[in-house]
Amino acid sequence: MMIKRRLRRVKDVWKVRQLKSGWAHLFQHYYGKELVSLDIETTSLDVSKAQILSIGAVVIKGNRVLSSEKLSLTLSPPKDLPKDSVKIHKLRRIDLNEGLPVAEAIEQLLKFIGNRPIVGYNIAYDLAVLDRYVRPLFDFGMPNRCVDVMDLYRKKKQLSGSVDCQINLSFEAIAKGLDVPVLGRHTALGDAITTAIIFVRLKSSVGLVK
Amino acid sequence: MHSSNAFNADVLPFNLLDEDEYSLLQDSLDIAYYQASEVIISTGDVPEGLYIILKGCVSELDVKNADQRRGHTFVHYTNDDYFGAWSALRGSAIHDFIADEETICYILPTKILLDLIYRNPHFGDFFNKNLSLKNELLEQKNDSLNMTEFMLARIDSSCMRAASLLPHGSSLEDATRFMNEQQVDCALVQRGKRYGMVTGTDLLNAIVLDKLPVTTDVQAIANYRLITVESGDYLFNALILMTLHQIDRVVVMQSSELHGIIDLADTLSYFSSHSHVVGLRIERATSIDELKAAAGDMGNLIRSLYAQGVKVRFAMDLLAALNKRLMSKLFNLVVPESVLPHVCLVMMGSEGRGEQIVRIDQDNGLIMRDSLDWPECQKTMEYYTQTLVDLGYPRCPGQVMVNNPFWVQPLSEWTQRMRDWVAKADNDSLLNLSISIDAHAVAGNKALFKTSRNWLLRELQQQQRFLTSFAEVALVFETPLNFMGGIRDRAAGIDVKKGGIFPIVHGVRVLAMQYQVAETNTYKRIESLIKLGVLPPRLGSELMESFSILQWIRLAHHLQQQEQDCTPEELNNHINLESLDRLEKDLLRQSLQVVKDFKKHLSLRYRLG
Incomplete structure (x- = not known):
């Protein structure tokens, strides 16, 4: 999955340069110290069908989660809002009526993240869903490098001697394992902030992140 | 909208903010993560703002000498506590703040904190109230004592004078010469392990009135029943002792070693109030x-x-x-x-x-x-x-x-x-007993x-059954808290005496009886009970704190009633919740909660239904 993304990104870089697109800066190497923790709430767990309901993102710098520098977007509702998903994220059609059109939300998100690396939990899923929206609009996929806290956590556990099959990688289990309070589970911003804290927490464990 | 950010807004002082102010707060918070023993703010730094602990534990330390890294710990902060307000407002940190364990904090930038303090006077008051205390503690170092600081001043070398000890075998003449040389009005003599005091008046009386020869050993006229205080006690207590015993000096001891003397005149120079x-x-009144x-x-x-x-x-x-x-x-x-x-x-x-x-x-x-x-x-x-x-x-x-x-x-x-009364144990008897037990x-x-008190303490020792029915009285009045821990408001107001003060006083009284504590003051009883291991220290200190808060609310209420020209007979204890500000209401609620816990403690101890 990730390898495929890398290959596609090479292609995207080439394309963007050819087109002299205004988004070229997204593909420049990032030299700063910040990252962006990202989470999206969707209607389904199936990448090919999932529709985005809300997007949350927050900046991480050093040991800080800059929750004052955040993005919280609610999108206008998809035509069919599956009942099952309503139960999880508690976003009813009525809550989404005020939302942004998808294209506008995606544009805001890309501007917010810029070329900073992305941090997420099971981030491949979020990126795949986002790509489905980004590609038709701009003709490239999410360009950022990313870090998955799930991988970091697994590595940390392995270093301390756990066997893979014993490691519970659910979001709650990770938060609990690291003694990180879960803030507003199943809201995009809440999960993004929790993920950010998990990342900061894992980062300070030796030897995981350069 | 911002429910995602689980900042606990239910705790003081953040629940004083209105919706707009709250969302300003929410939008300005950052989150920081600290590892155990990491320094969050060090003395002299310009702090970023107010820190609110989401999870973890932080200590506030005083770092006096560079070589002695860990100084005196003032406070431990834990979940939902905030710290650094004073440092933030002052522009530089007054102490070190160090994470005791892994800690996650919210940080509210100083600028926003100031905005909120100016926008919301209640919120501002809260910081002022708490800060004024710290302010005082800080100023106390500068030797500028005002009334309140006097109350908190402790007995140390700054307020006592060295005791002049007469050489062994001094005569009255020697003593007089000694005191003149030392320019003191009193001196101590040692006899065996005991100290005695001789004052100028004693010498005068001995020579002029009793016509003792000047060669008499001064030990003969010294007063050996000295009134003493422990070094480190409140200076204020020394004053109370002097008032109580109608004396001008008390001797300061530290674990039975002579430390110095506190003179009334010295104390008065500290004490400007009336x-x-x-x-x-009162002392001088003759009619x-x-x-x-x-x-x-x-x-x-x-x-x-x-x-x-x-x-x-x-x-x-x-x-x-x-x-x-x-x-x-x-x-x-x-x-x-x-x-x-x-x-x-x-x-x-x-x-x-x-x-x-x-x-x-x-x-x-x-x-x-x-x-x-x-x-x-x-x-x-x-x-x-x-x-x-x-x-x-x-x-x-x-x-x-x-x-x-x-x-x-x-x-x-x-x-x-x-x-x-003990045998009968009906309502009247129990009431009469309660009254007489507190006699002084x-x-x-x-x-x-x-004689009567010692007899009673001994007698009650053997009366476990009586103590049980006596303890039950503490549970008679309901504490006005509802199931959810909120204050149950009544139109007539809340009776802080029945609902809060009485259960503490009585419960503590029963425990004091059972464990033969002769003190009558509730604070002193609690302190003795903690020392005896009867009350858990935490519950004990919470009880004292709550007792103070309830008494304070009651005092404020009574003073208010007096201003409305109530006669002393008309004073009541019904507090109208509307008349309290949010801070007071919160303190009242917490105090009543402690009363409730204490009642539970009593029920378990005496197996009350």
Whole structure:
């Protein structure tokens, strides 16, 4: 999955340069110290069908989660809002009526993240869903490098001697394992902030992140 | 909208913010993660803002010497606590803040904190209230003592003078010369392990009145019954002792070693307020009219103590000492000198515990020697009661006063009656017992009282069944908290006395009885019970804190009523919740919660239904 993304990104870089697109800066190497923790709430767990309901993102710098520098977007509702998903994220059609059109939300998100690396939990899923929206609009996929806290956590556990099959990688289990309070589970911003804290927490464990 | 950010806005002072202010707060918060023993703010740094702990533990340390890294720890902060406000507002950190364990904090930038303080006066007040305390602690170092600081000042070398110890075998002449050389008015002599005190007056009396030769060993005239305080105690307590014993000096000891002497004159130079002036007026009064004038000052004193934010406990101590002096002075004026050694005036109830703030009523009784024949007793006591009423102490509605023959008894009758009450254990008996257990000797022959008290403490030891029914009384009045821990409001207001103060006082009284604690003051009883391991230290200190808060709310309420010209008889304890600000309401709620916990503790201990 990730390898495929890398290959596609090479292609995207080439394309963007050819087109002299205004988004070229997204593909420049990032030299700063910040990252962006990202989470999206969707209607389904199936990448090919999932529709985005809300997007949350927050900046991480050093040991800080800059929750004052955040993005919280609610999108206008998809035509069919599956009942099952309503139960999880508690976003009813009525809550989404005020939302942004998808294209506008995606544009805001890309501007917010810029070329900073992305941090997420099971981030491949979020990126795949986002790509489905980004590609038709701009003709490239999410360009950022990313870090998955799930991988970091697994590595940390392995270093301390756990066997893979014993490691519970659910979001709650990770938060609990690291003694990180879960803030507003199943809201995009809440999960993004929790993920950010998990990342900061894992980062300070030796030897995981350069 | 921002429910995603689980910032706990239900805790003080953040629940004082309105919706707009709250979302400004929400939008400005950052989150920081610290590893164990990481320094969050170090002294002198410019702090980023106010820190609120989401999870973890932080200590505030004083780092005095660079070599001694870990100084004195002031405070430990944990979940939902905030810290660094004072440092943020001041622009530089006053102490070190260090993470004790892995800690996640919210940070509210100083600029936003200031915005909120200016926008919302209640929120601002909260910081001011808390900060003023810190401010005082800080200023205390600068030796600029005001009244409140005096109350908090402790006995150390700055307020005492070195004790001048006379060389062994000094004669009266030597002593006089020694004291002149040292320019002191008193000196100590050592006899064996004991210290005795000799003052200029003692020397004068010995030579002029008793005509002792100047070669007499000074040991012969020294006074060995010294009144002492422990070094580190409140300076204020030394003053109370001096007022109580009518002396000018107390000796400072530290674990039975001589440390120094505190002189009344020195103390007075610290003490600019007129509370001691009141004390002196009482002291100097030679007639009832003069006493009356002194008593009039006491009302003002309470008001000024309250206005200056003196801690309730200190205010109560001070007033109790003054009340006691006044009553005893009056008693000595009223009762013939020939009778005094054969009777003992006791204060009972809240007066006996030293917990009256606004003078409520007189609760007193008289214990007499068994064979005393004193026909004028009833007449004299009637006069005493009436005079106290004139001085502004209203009559006790329950007639617990010396003009009531029921409370004027010979020692044997007094003890026999308590035995009857213990055996009977009905409502009246329990009430009478509660009143007499808190008795405290004020004037006359205190040995009479001590005999009865010691007898009672011994007697109750063997009466486990009685203690159980006695303890039950603490649960009689309901504490006005609902199931969810909120205050249950009634139209008539909340009775802080029945719902809060009484259960603490009574519960502590029962425990004190069971464990033979002779103290009568509730704070001192709690302290003794903690020392004995009867009360868990945490519950004990929470109880003292809650007791102070409840008394403070009650005092504020009474002062308010007095301003509306209520007579002392009309004062009530019904607090109207509307009249409290949010901070006070919150404190009240927490205090009542502690009362509830304490009741639970009692039910478990005495297996009450």
